[in-house]
Amino acid sequence: MSVIYTLSTAFIDTYNSFISTLPPLAQKFINLFLIVLLIVIYSIFIWKFYRFIATKDIIRLNLNRYNRAEHPLLAKLFAGIFYLLEYILILPFLIFFWFSIFTIFLIFLTENLAIENLLIISAIIIASIRMVSYYNEDLSKDLAKLLPFTLLAISIINPKFFDINRIFNNLSEITGFFNEIIIYLAFIIILEMILRFFDFIFSLFGLEDSPNIEER
Template structure:
């Protein structure tokens, strides 16, 4: 994995240098501005497309329970619990983790001077906060999922304009990103597990405010 990232980074650097060497200085500045703007646009589109999705309590609409056609009451309940476990405690955390991975990669390319460990901590903290608030109030989670990443975007812009060498360095660090990320997957799984258990308890004891639930259902 490391040699692939290094080889790709070197190839990209050679391609970039080959272009910039034949361009006048004003065109080099134009190219850097264009690439920086393009990266910011892709990041903004990523946030815009997925912030509503990550902020929903029930991200998945798989409805795997429809496959539970058992007639025996005990077997049906056991199978139903298994389906619930697969859908909400296996698939859902992995889906959230994929969003976390994409968000982290963007932060790697946009931030300047932050270690991989710090970027991972920032990303997983933001994702965990969004998921926690999604179980409390999805409106709040949507605001967090939209505003915090865009605020980070503003911070990155204040750090300076496009630096291709920095991008190359970050690409070379991608193997480190993948080697360090798995502990955060476990953290996300634990968070989703705890939140889902609390949700089950709230539903079982009818602790949710019915008016708020109806309001959120109407908004959805």
């Protein structure tokens, strides 16, 4: 991970050397543009992916269609294997990808927060969205938009948010992100397994659709 730190340091030094050669007005313009660009990219990311993370069945591969077994026992066995592959292995990694990108954005947007705290914040938000999606997807989508944009609003009112050097210096924090991320991958996998288990139990008793009844 020292490679990332070295590259980030070299990038910061190059940027500072370049920006110092420009007039003060141009420096402010470029710094302001970069901050606006960061906010725009973050907003687009949330807008594009909030439906993804807030959907109960994110992927619809239907791997069971490849089940060609004719024997009832083998058919059930392969159905279980395909279900495990699709929802317990593939799905958590897709959620983990969203979690990783979101955490990296928080590294740039926030200040004076240790990487462990940022990972916890991201994990809490992602876990809350995923759990709510099993209850009501509309509520989950609202939550997936509200929480990230609230964090953005809180960051913007911080006076030091507009310090472009602070944002660049946070590049070095990404190394800590990779060092701490494994436990959160395990957390996401276990959480999704638990949610799928209870979803299966509720479906047996016909309870899975009851929370989605619209209020009148």
